[in-house]
Amino acid sequence: MTVSAGQSGREGRSGREGREAAIADLHRPFVSRRGRIVAWVMGVGQALAFIACALLLPWSGVDQVGINDRIGLLVIAVFIGWGMSRFGGVRATPSKEGLVVRNLLITRTLTWREVEGLNFGVSDPWVTLNTEDGDPLAVMAIQRADGEPARSEAERLATLIEYHHTTAQ
Known part of the structure; x- marks a missing residue:
């Protein structure tokens, strides 16, 4: 917007403010909209799945899962979650x-x-x-x-x- 000598200072300021707002915009x-949503949903989903596996796999019996395996599942969940946070970021x-x-x-x-x-x-x-x-x-x-x-x-x-x-x- 060009301000002529006959325009008020207020109109000049609003034109300048409008231009500054457009530049700020x-x-x-x-x-990424879709990529961010997918990354965060996948990150949370995999974390819940790995935590559920670590907690719900058999603690005793023939098919028992030891504490080291459970910790390993949680470590994998952390690394995958970190990767998904990078995708989302x-x-x-x-x-x-x-x-x-x-x-x-x-x-x-x-x-x-x-x-x-x-x-x-x-x-x-x-x-x-x-x-x-x-x-x-x-x-x-x-x-x-x-x-x-x-x-x-x-x-x-x-x-x-x-x-x-x-x-x-």
Whole structure:
């Protein structure tokens, strides 16, 4: 919004506030909706199943299960739960300086200058960033499994990249 000399300061402020709100909305974190739900449901479900097995398997008799086996089941449940929490925690967090991409095992921080563009083709499972060093970076937070919201989020990320490239020049 352009403010002319005849407009009041209040209208100018509301236009500026509207622009700032739109920019803040662009900088919302990217998270996978469906992937997050599936990961947490699977994590809790497997934990309950392993705990039930550890408690309900026979304590005595021919088929008895010892304490070490029960502890082993619980340790496996913890490791699977940790893995599911990583799946549920994938995200990309934009800021004015750059983008922090948290995937399963690796978190990478990029400045906006390092991001040259993105790909999200029909057969791509998630958005891939084209980086300055030539090493593509998957953004698992924007997954094809999320359907139309994923396409919208990819467009928002593309807009964000373009915004920071034009404001930096």
